[in-house]
Amino acid sequence: MSKETTIDLACENICKHFSDFTAVDNISFTIPKGSFFSILGPSGCGKTTLLRMLAGFEMPSSGDLLIKQKSMLDVPPNKRPVNMVFQHLALFPTMNIEENIGYGLRRQSVPKAEIAQRVAAVLERVGLAGSGKKRVDQLSGGQRQRIALARCLVLNPTLLLLDEPLGALDLKLREQMKIELKLLQKEFGTTFVYITHDQSEALVMSDQIAVMNKGKFEQVGTPHQLYYQPETAFVAGFVGDSNRWQGNIESQDGTAVRVSTNDGLSFKAKVSADKTVNAGNSVEIFVRPEAINVSRTAPSEQTDNQLICQVETILFDGAKSQIIAVEPESGGKITVTLPQTSDFANLQNADTIYLNWSAEQTLCFVDNPDNRGGV
Amino acid sequence: MSSLPATSPFKLGMWLLLAPLCLWLILLIILPHLELLAFSFTDPEQGSFTFGFYQEFFLEPLYWRTFVRTAVMSIMATILTLLIAFPVAFYIAKMLKGRSKGIVFAMCLIPFWVSELVRTFGWMILLRESGVISNFLQWSGLSAGPVELLYTDATIMLGLVYTSMLFMVVPLVSTLDSLDDSYIEAGYDLGGTNWNVLREIVIPHAIPGVVSGCIIVFMLSLGNYLTPVLLGGKDSLWFTEQIYTQFITRFNWEQGSAFGLLLLLLSSLIVWAGLKVSRQSFAKTMG
Structure with missing residues (x-):
C-alpha cells in the first residue's frame, strides 16, 4: 500500500449484530481522499447502520474503523472528524440559517468575527449568499439541502456522510441537486460517503460505488464497472x-x-x-x-x-x-x-x-x- | 370557522358545539367574578361605591406580605418542579422506548388517581412527630427524641412540588416527544457536548412546554389551599387562606371578594411579566 497516506477511511471486518439479525456482516473497504463513495442497496440492506457506525451513533460488534489511520472505536460522535447530512437534514428549526451553520464553529470556540466571516464565505460557495438571517422554513427544499451541506462543510470534515438526503425532493429538483452535489464535492475536495437506494443517484455522482445486499458488499467498483461488468446476479x-x-x-x-x-x-x-x-x-x-x-x-x-x-x-x-x-x-x-x-x-x-x-x-x-x- | 358565510348551516352546529363551553364560562367563571366585582366595590352599610376594601389590602401589611410570600413561594415551587420534572420528562420521552415508556409514564400518573386530600394526609403520616420518619430516626439512634417535620416552609414546598409534578411532566413529555432524534444526533455530530445539545437544541425546542407547564404549576400553587393549610399548619400564611377566612370566618364577603379579584389580577400580572422576561407569547405557548 504505497498510497497509504491518502486513504481517508478504512473499515476492517466491520460487523454489527442486533439481537435477532446481522445488519452489517464482515465488511472491509477503503476510501481514498477526495473521492465520492456511494453505498447502494435496497432498503433494509444495512447501509444506514453502516453509515451510523461511521458517524459514531452505533458501535460495531466487531472489526475496526480507521480514519486517517486512527481507530475511531473509542471516539464519540462529537469528537470524530466526520459530519453527517441527515435524511431529513435536521436543520435546527429554532435557529436561523447563520446560527445553524455557525453551530459547529461555536463548538470549536472560534472567535465570533471569524465565525461570521466563515459562515458568509460558505454561504457564498453554496450559492446562497445573504440568506443568513432567514429562518429554515423560509427556504425551498433545494436551498435547505445546500444549507445542510454548508453546515457540515464549514467545519472542513475529513469525511462527509450523506444519508439519502435527496429522497424528499421532487424529481426535477433531485436531478438538479445530483449535479450540484457532485460539483460541490469536487470544489470542496471533501471525501463524501453517500448512501442511497437510487441507482441513478449513485451512478451519476460517484467515483466508486459499493453495492450492498443483506449486510455484505456484493461488488465495489466504478459506476462503469458495475454497469458493464456486474459480478453477481x-x-x-x-x-x-x-x-x-x-x-x-x-x-x-x-x-x-x-x-x-x-x-x-x-x-x-x-x-x-x-x-x-x-x-x-x-x-x-x-x-x-x-x-x-x-x-x-x-x-x-x-x-x-x-x-x-x-x-x-x-x-x-x-x-x-x-x-x-x-x-x-x-x-x-x-x-x-x-x-x-x-x-x-x-x-x-x-x-x-x-x-x-x-x-x-x-x-x-x-x-x-x-x-x-x-x- | 369565521370564514364561513353567515347563512352557512354549519353556523348553528358550531354554536351548539360551543354551547357547553359558553355556559361553563358564563355561569361558573364570568358571573361569579362579576358578582365578586360588585361585592368588592360596595360598602355593605350604605350600599354606596367604595375603594375601601382594596385600600385595606395595601394598607394592612399582613395582607400584602402574605400575598408576596405566597407569590414568591409559588415561583420557587414552579422552578423546583421544573428542575425535577425536566430530567424525568426527558428520560421518558427520549431515553425510553416502547412498552417501558408507557409503564413509566403511567407510574407518574397513578398517584394522581388518589385525591389530593388523601395524598396530603400521606405526607402527614410520614412527617408528623409520631410519624414514620420520626420513628425511624429514633429507632436508628440518629435522633434522641421525636422530630417534627410538619409545619415548616420546606414542608409546604415539598407538598407543592409533589402536587404539581404531573402538570409539569405531561406538557414537557409531549413537547420533547415531538423533538426528532436526528436533531439531537446532529447536535452531537457537529461537535456539541451534552450541555451544548441541551442548551442549544433541546431546551429551545421544549420552551413552549416549559412555559405552559410553568403557568399551570404557578397558578395551581398560588391557588392551592389544602397543601399549605395541612402541611404548613396555622402559620402557613397562604393567601387563599386569607380569602377563606374573610368569607367563612369573618363573613366579610366584600373583603373576600376584593382579595379574590386581587389574586386573579396580580397572578395574571406575574404570568405576563414571566412571559415578557422569557420572550414568549401566550398564543405561541398555547398553540
Whole structure:
C-alpha cells in the first residue's frame, strides 16, 4: 500500500449484530481522499447502520474503523472528524440559517468575527449568499439541502456522510441537486460517503460505488464497472434495467455458453472466467434493453444472438421509451429500447422487428435463489 | 370557522358545539367574578361605591406580605418542579422506548388517581412527630427524641412540588416527544457536548412546554389551599387562606371578594411579566 497516506477511511471486518439479525456482516473497504463513495442497496440492506457506525451513533460488534489511520472505536460522535447530512437534514428549526451553520464553529470556540466571516464565505460557495438571517422554513427544499451541506462543510470534515438526503425532493429538483452535489464535492475536495437506494443517484455522482445486499458488499467498483461488468446476479439486476430470464445451460465452451430460457428463447451468453458452470446448471440471464440493436429490416451480418420478434406493446416514455416484443415461435418476451430514429416513428403493434446483440452483452450467473436483487 | 358565510348551516352546529363551553364560562367563571366585582366595590352599610376594601389590602401589611410570600413561594415551587420534572420528562420521552415508556409514564400518573386530600394526609403520616420518619430516626439512634417535620416552609414546598409534578411532566413529555432524534444526533455530530445539545437544541425546542407547564404549576400553587393549610399548619400564611377566612370566618364577603379579584389580577400580572422576561407569547405557548 504505497498510497497509504491518502486513504481517508478504512473499515476492517466491520460487523454489527442486533439481537435477532446481522445488519452489517464482515465488511472491509477503503476510501481514498477526495473521492465520492456511494453505498447502494435496497432498503433494509444495512447501509444506514453502516453509515451510523461511521458517524459514531452505533458501535460495531466487531472489526475496526480507521480514519486517517486512527481507530475511531473509542471516539464519540462529537469528537470524530466526520459530519453527517441527515435524511431529513435536521436543520435546527429554532435557529436561523447563520446560527445553524455557525453551530459547529461555536463548538470549536472560534472567535465570533471569524465565525461570521466563515459562515458568509460558505454561504457564498453554496450559492446562497445573504440568506443568513432567514429562518429554515423560509427556504425551498433545494436551498435547505445546500444549507445542510454548508453546515457540515464549514467545519472542513475529513469525511462527509450523506444519508439519502435527496429522497424528499421532487424529481426535477433531485436531478438538479445530483449535479450540484457532485460539483460541490469536487470544489470542496471533501471525501463524501453517500448512501442511497437510487441507482441513478449513485451512478451519476460517484467515483466508486459499493453495492450492498443483506449486510455484505456484493461488488465495489466504478459506476462503469458495475454497469458493464456486474459480478453477481444481484448487481446485474439492481444496477440499471435488464431483461431477466431463468434458464438452463445447454452447452459450454470455456466462458461461452448456450442457454435456453424457461420461456423458450435460446441465447449465446458469457460467464465470467472465474465462475465455473456446467451444462444443465440453472442460471439467470441478463440483457440490457439498451444493448440490443433493433432494426426493421433483416440485418446483413451474422451476430451471436438474433431474434425476429413482433411488437406487443410500446411503452412510451420520451427518450426512455421501450418496446415489449414477443418471439412468435416460443412466445418468449423481451424488452428493448425504442430507437428515436425516423425508421421507428411509425412503429405499431404487431410490426416485425429484428433484434441482435453480442454474447458479451448477455450475462449469465449461476442461479442462487437467495441472491436475487430487486429490479 | 369565521370564514364561513353567515347563512352557512354549519353556523348553528358550531354554536351548539360551543354551547357547553359558553355556559361553563358564563355561569361558573364570568358571573361569579362579576358578582365578586360588585361585592368588592360596595360598602355593605350604605350600599354606596367604595375603594375601601382594596385600600385595606395595601394598607394592612399582613395582607400584602402574605400575598408576596405566597407569590414568591409559588415561583420557587414552579422552578423546583421544573428542575425535577425536566430530567424525568426527558428520560421518558427520549431515553425510553416502547412498552417501558408507557409503564413509566403511567407510574407518574397513578398517584394522581388518589385525591389530593388523601395524598396530603400521606405526607402527614410520614412527617408528623409520631410519624414514620420520626420513628425511624429514633429507632436508628440518629435522633434522641421525636422530630417534627410538619409545619415548616420546606414542608409546604415539598407538598407543592409533589402536587404539581404531573402538570409539569405531561406538557414537557409531549413537547420533547415531538423533538426528532436526528436533531439531537446532529447536535452531537457537529461537535456539541451534552450541555451544548441541551442548551442549544433541546431546551429551545421544549420552551413552549416549559412555559405552559410553568403557568399551570404557578397558578395551581398560588391557588392551592389544602397543601399549605395541612402541611404548613396555622402559620402557613397562604393567601387563599386569607380569602377563606374573610368569607367563612369573618363573613366579610366584600373583603373576600376584593382579595379574590386581587389574586386573579396580580397572578395574571406575574404570568405576563414571566412571559415578557422569557420572550414568549401566550398564543405561541398555547398553540
